[in-house]
Structure formats: structure tokens, C-alpha cells
Amino acid sequence: MFDRRLITHFDWTYLLLILLVSGIGIANLYSATSSWTTAAQPVYLKQCYWLGLGLLIVFIVCLFDYRHLEYFSFPLYGGNLFLLLLVLFIGRTSMGATRWISLGGFNVQPSEIMKIVIIITLARYFSEKARVIGFSLSELIIPALILGVPALMIMKQPDLGTAMLVLFIGGTMALFAGVQRSAFLFVAASGLLAAIGGWFLLHDYQKGRILTFLNPERDPLGAGYHIIQSKIAVGSGGLNGLGFMKGTQSQLSFLPERHTDFAFSVFAEEWGLTGGLVLLAIYCLIVIWGLHIALRSNDRFGMFLAVGVSAMLFWHIVVNLGMVIGLLPVVGVPLPLFSYGGTSMVTTMTGVGLLLNVSMRRFIF
Amino acid sequence: MSLNPAPEETPGLRRRFIISSLIVVTVFGILSLRLWSLQVLGVDHYRDLSERNRIRYVAIQPPRGAVFDRHGQLLVDNRPAFSVSALRQQVGDRKQLFANLSVLLGVEVEALEERWRKGQGLPRYRPLPLLEDVGREAMEKVQENSIDLPGILVEVKPLRAYPQGDVAAHLFGYLGEVTEEDLRKTDFANYRSGEMIGKTGLERLFEQKLRGQAGLKRIEVNVRGRELRQVTTRNPLPGNQLYLTIDTTLQLAAEKALADKAGAVVALDVNTGEILAFVSRPTFDPAWFARGVTNEEWRDLIENPQHPMTNKVLRGQYPPGSTFKMVVALAALEAGTVKPSTKFQCDGSFKLGSYEYRCWKKRGHGSVDLHKAIKESCDVWFYRVGLETGIDQIASAAQRFGLGQTTGFPFGGERSGLIPTRSWKKKRFGTSWYDGETVISSIGQGFVLTTPIQLASMTAALANGGTVWKPQIVQKVVDLEGDTEWMLKPEKLMETAWSAESLKAVQTAMASVVNDVGGTAWRSRLEKVRFAGKTGTAQVVRRKSDEEEEAEQAGDEVPYQYRDHALFVSYAPTDSPQIAVAVVVEHGGHGSSVAAPVAKAVYEAYFAEKTEHNDTGRQVASGD
Missing domain, CATH: 3.40.710.10 (DD-peptidase/beta-lactamase superfamily)
Incomplete structure (x- = not known):
């Protein structure tokens, strides 16, 4: 099964881009958490381990032909739904949300797995049903269910950010599959209505986040604090930044969550617009490169996989960056490869592995 | 292996990729524009906010001018008064802390709680005074046991002292915190809330001369209000000295x-x-x-039939x-x-x-x-x-x-x-x-x-x-350099x-x-x-x-x-x-x-x- 051509066709550039962002991310974490002298193990070091695990995952995912996944897609989907169901009943609660279950000593977050599984499942669905003029409304019912059921379950945890990302990923894939104009307008309109209706279903803290996003000064020491401090950090970076380890917002701990969701603010403060644009360019290149892999893949399943993974990365990046620079409300979405966290690293690297898998097997039939 | 057609054979797909790539670039362009507006257009504003986050200006109380008699005999000066204060951000378990303090210094927990409640209006970085003028012994006890008293610090403030005891007490008057009413007057424009001010007697009459000039400590603090370093300091200037005609x-x-x-x-x-x-x-x-x-x-002073408070x-x-x-x-x-x-x-x-x-x-x-x-x-x-x-x-x-x-x-x-x-x-x-x-x-x-x-x-x-x-x-009135700033003229x-x-x-x-x-x-x-x-x-x-x-x-x-x-x-x-x-x-x-x-x-x-x-x-x- 392992072919020498796989090595020659391996997309080293893409992996290099991924490693580049991860490396910058780790350096940034080093600066962001340098004032934490009490931690047993430095955060940047732990992130190195997670990156190592991530690369191992990439390697493993690349070992087998992605096309086998087509057969496993529905069982994977069913299993993941079951795990989500388990979360609702026996999940571990932390900070008001129930997102984890304990599987053999590991804390697993099924909603995170669903990001990958929904890509595989929808890739299978859309690859089988090609439509020249796009899907009509009635034809979208099944993919809508595939997407909607887990999204609702995730929202129930509640984890609005992940639910939204799952919907965005699935929606992007549907758009790629082709959607008739009337169906698109209908979905857009009903989505808007649902958003308005959904307002009343939101938890108070979620409403607060949105209200505070619209006006951070509403609660400068509470919900608005994150946005205000993040904007101060980014803005005070200026053109060239304050220098590595010299950002006062992060070094003096004014910036909350600076090693996770707000890691980019630390970077922007210390490296300025110059550094920020470089990082944005790399991320943009990663997404475009992923789309390019999709375009050049040799089957529709591979294409949808690549589109899905690129969409996942794109939406994570946009939602996170939009949040830290005050364009979007605060939803707990990490910046892939840049924010500290094992879960995010595993999910992202699984996706990256899939993309590389699609890429390296584009000439193999 | 797959029955699916190759993507490039699907009509319109290439166009879809071009469009989506353009969308991606546009979105990243918007993010970049936003970064530019924050970091280039907004840099002054945000640097200012950042500075305000971390820089605190703390006034250092100047030693108030001393009072002498006509031959230079000291009548009033200052002594260091130790107060036990709490840095609220560093106080973890308040109940335990107050219990420890109570045992150590023999004060009521309720009294500490009372001060704690009263002090909640103070800015977060300002230590909250729990016990004032505790004396050297208590100060040393607190410092020796600081490990059991997280968030507690001893502050030193100058307090008026009267080496001659009650001699000529009716002349001096006393100090108190400046009132909101005073602060509205132009005379007290450069006073800050919480500052001590002469309320009566000579302390009031010569307030401006005795006061001295507050020093300024520019300190960098972290989010918990903890002082990290003093950036610059302007030393306080002691008040002028008052020589009375008293012998x-x-x-x-x-x-x-x-x-x-x-x-x-x-x-x-x-x-x-x-x-x-x-x-x-x-x-x-x-x-x-x-x-x-x-x-x-x-009550004793007021109820005394010989009226000690009356300046006879x-x-x-x-x-x-x-x-x-x-x-x-x-x-x-x-x-x-x-x-x-x-x-x-x-x-x-x-x-x-x-x-x-x-x-x-x-x-x-x-x-x-x-x-x-x-x-x-x-x-x-x-x-x-x-x-x-x-x-x-x-x-x-x-x-x-x-x-x-x-x-x-x-x-x-x-x-x-x-x-x-x-x-x-x-x-x-x-x-x-x-x-x-x-x-x-x-x-x-x-x-x-x-x-x-x-x-x-x-x-x-x-x-x-x-x-x-x-x-x-x-x-x-003698100023810092020893020059006579004001001299009695017989009238x-x-x-x-x-x-x-x-x-x-x-x-x-x-x-x-x-x-x-x-x-x-x-x-x-x-x-x-x-x-x-x-x-x-x-x-x-x-x-x-x-x-x-x-x-x-x-x-x-x-x-x-x-x-x-x-x-x-x-x-x-x-x-x-x-x-x-x-x-x-x-x-x-x-x-x-x-x-x-x-x-x-x-x-x-x-x-x-x-x-x-x-x-x-x-x-x-x-x-x-």
C-alpha cells in the first residue's frame, strides 16, 4: 500500500507552513506565559509536546488511503452522535458547560471530534450526489439533518462556538457542492430568522457576550474586559510592536486568556502590524493552499475532504481573529496551531493529515 | 477505486474555487485593514490606555512642617505611624486572614470586617487600612508573621507628634481628612481626596505653608495591582517650619x-x-x-466642668x-x-x-x-x-x-x-x-x-x-533652604x-x-x-x-x-x-x-x- 510516489508527492510546503505557524505560536506562548513562574511545566514546552503528538497524528493519518474513510464515514458519524448523547447524560461539567466525557482515563470532547467527522460524513454525502445546477431545497434536507442534529446537541451542552463552527464547516461544504439560488436564499432567510428566534434561547452569558461585543463599555470589568484589553494590546503594538517579551498588556497580565484564545493579541502587541500581517499572510496561504489541494484532488470525496478541512481552518482563524480584534463577539474559539491546547492541536492536525493525505494520493488510482 | 468523477471534470468547479479563494483573500484583507486601523490609526489611543492600565501615580505624603518656639525649641513635629493594611488582590481566604490577625494583635474580627467594608470604595491598587497607628511592637509582630498574613502589609505614614506634651495645645489645632466641600474651593484646588489637612488652629491658618509638596511615585503594576517597579519618583518636599513667639x-x-x-x-x-x-x-x-x-x-473632654476644650x-x-x-x-x-x-x-x-x-x-x-x-x-x-x-x-x-x-x-x-x-x-x-x-x-x-x-x-x-x-x-516661617519666608511685623x-x-x-x-x-x-x-x-x-x-x-x-x-x-x-x-x-x-x-x-x-x-x-x-x- 505504501508507495514511493507518496513521498515524492508529499506536500512539504504545506507542512512547512503548518510548522512555521506552530513555531511562531510556541515562541509567542513562551512570551505570553513568561510571568508564570509557578507552573510545574512551562506552557510553551507542553505545547511542544502537543505539536509532537500532532505531527505523529499527521503521520498516522497519512499512512492509509483517505478513500477508505468513505466506507467508515457513517459508522464514524453514528459513533460520534452516540458520544454526544453520552455527554448530555454523563458528561463532565466544568465552568457551567458539559462538554467532556471520560473514556479510558482520557477526557474526550466529542464536539471537537465532530468537526472532523462532519467533514468526512458530508464529503461522502456530497461526493456521491453530484448536481450540475446545484442542490435544491428538498435535496438539502438530508445534509441539513446530518449537520443539524449534532449542531443542536453541541449547542445544548452549551457550546455555541463549536456548534457554530460545525454549521459553518458544513455550510461551506454545501455551498461547494452547489446550491440552487432559491434554496440558498431560503436557507439564508430562515437562518436569519433562526438567529433572531435563537436569541431567546441563548443563555444569559451568551446574550451578554453579544451585547458586550456591540458595546464593550457596557461592562468594562466583566464581559467587556476581554475585548477592551485585547484591543488595547493589539492597538498599542503599533507598526513594529513593542518587541518580544516586552508587551506590557500580556507581561503584566492585563490580557486574559492570553495563552489560549487571546494568544494573537500578545503577538500583535509584541510584533505590531508587521508581524500581524506576516502571520495573516501565512494563514491565508494555508487556507488557499488547502483549497488548491482540493481542486487538484483526483476524486470528489478527496475534494470535499480538503474543502472541509480548509473551511474548518478558515472559520477558526476568522472567528478567533475577528474576536480578538473586536470585529466579532467573544466566542471561545482557539486560533489553530497558535493558541495553547491539546484538543485544538489534535483536531487541527487530524485535519492537516487528511489534507496531506488527499494531496499525496492525487496521482494514485 | 472510486466511482466518483474527478473534480476538475465537474463543470463550474474551477470557478467556484476561484470565487472562494477571492472570498478568503477578501476576508483576510478585512482582518488586515482592521489590524491597520487599530495599530496604525489607533496606536496613540491604545498606548495611552495601555499606560493607564499599568502606570499608577501614587502621591507620597510630605512631612508636615515642624513648629518651634521662639528659641527653636521643638513643639510639634512628625513621627512615623504604622498602619496595617490589606492589598485586596492578594488576600485569598479573608476569614482565615482576619482570624490570624485577630489572634496576633488581639483585635476583634468584627472590627476588621467593618474596616474592610468601609474601604471598598478605594481604588483596587490602594492598600486598604485595617488598623491605624498600631505601634512598633505590633508592626514587628505583623512583619515576623507575614507568611501567615498573605496580602497584609505595614504602611508608614507621618503623624503629628508633640514632644512637649500638652503644652500650648489650644494653639495647634488638629488635622483631618480634607472634605468634599473644601475640595470645591479654589484654595484647595491642588488637594486630593483622602489627604490630611489642618482643620483648626495654626494647622489650619498655616495649612498652605506647613503642608509641603507631595512627592510622586510612578509605579508599574500588574493586573492584580501589585507593585512591580517604581518607574520614577519625585521626592516629597517637607513643609515650611513655623516659629512661634511662644517661649x-x-x-x-x-x-x-x-x-x-x-x-x-x-x-x-x-x-x-x-x-x-x-x-x-x-x-x-x-x-x-x-x-x-x-x-x-x-465625652470626658466635653463633660468636664472646667471646659478643657475652650480656649480661655x-x-x-x-x-x-x-x-x-x-x-x-x-x-x-x-x-x-x-x-x-x-x-x-x-x-x-x-x-x-x-x-x-x-x-x-x-x-x-x-x-x-x-x-x-x-x-x-x-x-x-x-x-x-x-x-x-x-x-x-x-x-x-x-x-x-x-x-x-x-x-x-x-x-x-x-x-x-x-x-x-x-x-x-x-x-x-x-x-x-x-x-x-x-x-x-x-x-x-x-x-x-x-x-x-x-x-x-x-x-x-x-x-x-x-x-x-x-x-x-x-x-x-522658615522655608526648606532655611530662608525666612515670612516675618512677624509688629502691628x-x-x-x-x-x-x-x-x-x-x-x-x-x-x-x-x-x-x-x-x-x-x-x-x-x-x-x-x-x-x-x-x-x-x-x-x-x-x-x-x-x-x-x-x-x-x-x-x-x-x-x-x-x-x-x-x-x-x-x-x-x-x-x-x-x-x-x-x-x-x-x-x-x-x-x-x-x-x-x-x-x-x-x-x-x-x-x-x-x-x-x-x-x-x-x-x-x-x-x-
Whole structure:
């Protein structure tokens, strides 16, 4: 099964881009958490381990032909739904949300797995049903269910950010599959209505986040604090930044969550617009490169996989960056490869592995 | 392997990729634009906010200016007061912390909780004071046990200290936190809320000079408000130093002489009006006010029948009694009613209509002239002379000695006393003046009221030939470099050209009071220095009836509040007067036996000090 051509066709550039962002991310974490002298193990070091695990995952995912996944897609989907169901009943609660279950000593977050599984499942669905003029409304019912059921379950945890990302990923894939104009307008309109209706279903803290996003000064020491401090950090970076380890917002701990969701603010403060644009360019290149892999893949399943993974990365990046620079409300979405966290690293690297898998097997039939 | 067609064969797919790539680039473009607007357009704004996040400006309280007496003896300065404060961000388990503090220092947990609640309005980075002025021992205990007291720190603040104890306490006044009302006034524009400010007395009057200039600590803090480093510091500048006209030696002598009696002593420089001693007793410990008076202490002060909080020098109004007689004598001589040699017979009483006014000496003084009337304090002579001179003439003379009006003392709520006139009585009571009222006014009774500072001022004017100097308490203000920033300038309140002959007659008589056998203060004379004076015994309520007087002589106690005030006014030395001393002992009895010895004690101190200074002066000179 392992072919020498796989090595020659391996997309080293893409992996290099991924490693580049991860490396910058780790350096940034080093600066962001340098004032934490009490931690047993430095955060940047732990992130190195997670990156190592991530690369191992990439390697493993690349070992087998992605096309086998087509057969496993529905069982994977069913299993993941079951795990989500388990979360609702026996999940571990932390900070008001129930997102984890304990599987053999590991804390697993099924909603995170669903990001990958929904890509595989929808890739299978859309690859089988090609439509020249796009899907009509009635034809979208099944993919809508595939997407909607887990999204609702995730929202129930509640984890609005992940639910939204799952919907965005699935929606992007549907758009790629082709959607008739009337169906698109209908979905857009009903989505808007649902958003308005959904307002009343939101938890108070979620409403607060949105209200505070619209006006951070509403609660400068509470919900608005994150946005205000993040904007101060980014803005005070200026053109060239304050220098590595010299950002006062992060070094003096004014910036909350600076090693996770707000890691980019630390970077922007210390490296300025110059550094920020470089990082944005790399991320943009990663997404475009992923789309390019999709375009050049040799089957529709591979294409949808690549589109899905690129969409996942794109939406994570946009939602996170939009949040830290005050364009979007605060939803707990990490910046892939840049924010500290094992879960995010595993999910992202699984996706990256899939993309590389699609890429390296584009000439193999 | 797959039945699916290759993507590139799907029509329109390539277009879809191009469009989506464009969307991706556009979205990243929007993010970039936003970054540019925050980091290029907004950089100044956000840097400013960032600075405000981490930079705190903390004022360093300057040491308040010290107060000295005229010879540089320290009266008021500052001492370090230790307070136990909490940095709220570092306090974890407050219950445990307060329990530990409570055990360590023996304070109630409830009291700590109370302070904690009160202090919640303070900015987060400001330590919240839990216990103030805890003393060195408690401070050391806290520092030794700091490991069990997370978030607790000991702060040092300067607090007013009074090395001479309660000496001249009524002058200094006390400090308190500046009020919102004060802060609105332009005078206090550069004050901050929470700052200490002079509330009364000298502290208030010289607030701007004593205050000094606050230093500034620019500190960088982290989000928990913890101080990380001091970025720059502007050192505080201590306040200016105040030199009073007070001579501590005289002050102490006077305080000691009054002992536990209630009353006032004022010593003035006859030729400038400088106040050398300013005693009001009983007094209080100003240190109590510096650290905050407890309710119990305050109640004791307020309920004390001898009114320790009242500044008797300025606010005590007493009938001058016989100390008024010099004024009456000068008024009569000026009006030509009598000559110094004019003699009247004193048989122990003076009849006016059906009423009989008695002399203090029942047997009478026999043939009395001005000299004898003053020396032996004959009332009958003054009844007659006063009546012939008339109240308005007497009042005119009294006013020219500064009586009946405030001396312009800058604080303390000075009272004006009272010199009655015909028109005053008409206005006040709507009735006309009676001759009997002139009679008793002539011996300083009736409506006549004076304050101790007025009496001292009057006596100084008698001694210096008729000039009433404004009594002044501050000699100079010295700034940091030691330069004199403000200097006392003697100020004449009024000047009267009394006939030299009349003045001489009165002065000679006053000298006899002390220095000649038969003078009322003869027992208080000094051997080395001659001083002149006049005793006074002022009735508090009314003339005593015979029965009461007999009862008193029989040894029965008159209730304290009905006992006579004892007065003595004096100056020294008789040939070239330098110092005037007025003494009032409330309900003390006789001026001759109670008040005059107090003045004597002041003179002893004064001249002892003078001799000593002259001696050392000579030694320095001979050492050259």
C-alpha cells in the first residue's frame, strides 16, 4: 500500500507552513506565559509536546488511503452522535458547560471530534450526489439533518462556538457542492430568522457576550474586559510592536486568556502590524493552499475532504481573529496551531493529515 | 477505486474555487485593514490606555512642617505611624486572614470586617487600612508573621507628634481628612481626596505653608495591582517650619503655676505684642487628636466642668474686677475729674441714694488718693471717681486700651468682651443707664467683660505708654533652604497719647501694689526684679450678702461655680517694661493670693532665662 510516489508527492510546503505557524505560536506562548513562574511545566514546552503528538497524528493519518474513510464515514458519524448523547447524560461539567466525557482515563470532547467527522460524513454525502445546477431545497434536507442534529446537541451542552463552527464547516461544504439560488436564499432567510428566534434561547452569558461585543463599555470589568484589553494590546503594538517579551498588556497580565484564545493579541502587541500581517499572510496561504489541494484532488470525496478541512481552518482563524480584534463577539474559539491546547492541536492536525493525505494520493488510482 | 468523477471534470468547479479563494483573500484583507486601523490609526489611543492600565501615580505624603518656639525649641513635629493594611488582590481566604490577625494583635474580627467594608470604595491598587497607628511592637509582630498574613502589609505614614506634651495645645489645632466641600474651593484646588489637612488652629491658618509638596511615585503594576517597579519618583518636599513667639520656658512655668486650676495666662512682649506664653487650662493632649479621639475621651473632654476644650485666653470673658481700675483712673485724670493727689475718705462703703456700695475692706481705707486707691485697691475711691467721670468717658478710655473689641487673633473664635456705654444699654435693653451701674463698672463689675488676652494687651499698653500692639503668635516661617519666608511685623492696633504725668502716677501705683508694704500683691514681689501689677477679684454672680460672707469666713464652702475669679495683670521690669502678664484663675478666689503668684512664677522664669542668656553671651564674647 505504501508507495514511493507518496513521498515524492508529499506536500512539504504545506507542512512547512503548518510548522512555521506552530513555531511562531510556541515562541509567542513562551512570551505570553513568561510571568508564570509557578507552573510545574512551562506552557510553551507542553505545547511542544502537543505539536509532537500532532505531527505523529499527521503521520498516522497519512499512512492509509483517505478513500477508505468513505466506507467508515457513517459508522464514524453514528459513533460520534452516540458520544454526544453520552455527554448530555454523563458528561463532565466544568465552568457551567458539559462538554467532556471520560473514556479510558482520557477526557474526550466529542464536539471537537465532530468537526472532523462532519467533514468526512458530508464529503461522502456530497461526493456521491453530484448536481450540475446545484442542490435544491428538498435535496438539502438530508445534509441539513446530518449537520443539524449534532449542531443542536453541541449547542445544548452549551457550546455555541463549536456548534457554530460545525454549521459553518458544513455550510461551506454545501455551498461547494452547489446550491440552487432559491434554496440558498431560503436557507439564508430562515437562518436569519433562526438567529433572531435563537436569541431567546441563548443563555444569559451568551446574550451578554453579544451585547458586550456591540458595546464593550457596557461592562468594562466583566464581559467587556476581554475585548477592551485585547484591543488595547493589539492597538498599542503599533507598526513594529513593542518587541518580544516586552508587551506590557500580556507581561503584566492585563490580557486574559492570553495563552489560549487571546494568544494573537500578545503577538500583535509584541510584533505590531508587521508581524500581524506576516502571520495573516501565512494563514491565508494555508487556507488557499488547502483549497488548491482540493481542486487538484483526483476524486470528489478527496475534494470535499480538503474543502472541509480548509473551511474548518478558515472559520477558526476568522472567528478567533475577528474576536480578538473586536470585529466579532467573544466566542471561545482557539486560533489553530497558535493558541495553547491539546484538543485544538489534535483536531487541527487530524485535519492537516487528511489534507496531506488527499494531496499525496492525487496521482494514485 | 472510486466511482466518483474527478473534480476538475465537474463543470463550474474551477470557478467556484476561484470565487472562494477571492472570498478568503477578501476576508483576510478585512482582518488586515482592521489590524491597520487599530495599530496604525489607533496606536496613540491604545498606548495611552495601555499606560493607564499599568502606570499608577501614587502621591507620597510630605512631612508636615515642624513648629518651634521662639528659641527653636521643638513643639510639634512628625513621627512615623504604622498602619496595617490589606492589598485586596492578594488576600485569598479573608476569614482565615482576619482570624490570624485577630489572634496576633488581639483585635476583634468584627472590627476588621467593618474596616474592610468601609474601604471598598478605594481604588483596587490602594492598600486598604485595617488598623491605624498600631505601634512598633505590633508592626514587628505583623512583619515576623507575614507568611501567615498573605496580602497584609505595614504602611508608614507621618503623624503629628508633640514632644512637649500638652503644652500650648489650644494653639495647634488638629488635622483631618480634607472634605468634599473644601475640595470645591479654589484654595484647595491642588488637594486630593483622602489627604490630611489642618482643620483648626495654626494647622489650619498655616495649612498652605506647613503642608509641603507631595512627592510622586510612578509605579508599574500588574493586573492584580501589585507593585512591580517604581518607574520614577519625585521626592516629597517637607513643609515650611513655623516659629512661634511662644517661649516654652515661660509657657511651662505658667502651666505649672496654674497646675490643676482652671484659667488662663497670657504673657506679651510689651513693645511688639508678641505672645510669649499662651496658657489655657485645663488642657488636652493634642496627640489624641492626631491619632483620632475615642468616643470616651471626647465625652470626658466635653463633660468636664472646667471646659478643657475652650480656649480661655480668647474665649473666656471675665469681669476684670479691680484690674479695670487703671483704666478708670486714666479716664478720670483725662477728664479732669480728679488729680492724682485728690483724696477721698473711705469708711468701707459708698452710699448712692438708698443703696450702699461696699469696699472690699470693711473697715475702710481712711484717706485715700489715687496711689493708695490702686495700691490697696480701694473700691470707694473708684466708686466716687467713676461716678463723677461718667460711664462714657470710662468706656472711651477702655476702648483705647483695646477692651470691648477683639484683638484680631487669627483663629480660635476670639470673643470681644464688653465695655458698656449709655447708648449700648439703650440699644441692648431699651432702658437708660443708672448711676449705680457706673459705680460698679468703676471696679470692673456689672456689664464689663474682658478676655485674658485683652487684659494682657491693656497692661502692655499701660507699660509702654499707650500703644496697643496686636498680639501675635507666629514669629516667622522658615522655608526648606532655611530662608525666612515670612516675618512677624509688629502691628499697632491703637495708640493713645496719655498725659505722661497721669501715666506715671498709675504706673507708680502699680509698682507699689507689688513692691511696697501694704500693696495687695506684696507677697508676690521678686527680690531681683521689680514688677508692677494690679490684683483683681471678680464676682461671678452678684455682690454677696452679709450672711454669705459670714458663712464663707466661717469656713463653709461656696459652690465652685459661685466662687470669685482671681485676676492679676502686671508688667516688668518697672523702669523699662519688657513683658506683660495677665492671669485669670476661674473661681480661684482672691487675685492677690491666687493669681499674683502665677505671674510671679512667669517672671521668675523669664528673668532667670534672661540672665542665663546674657551669661552665655558674655562667655562667648570673652572666649574670642
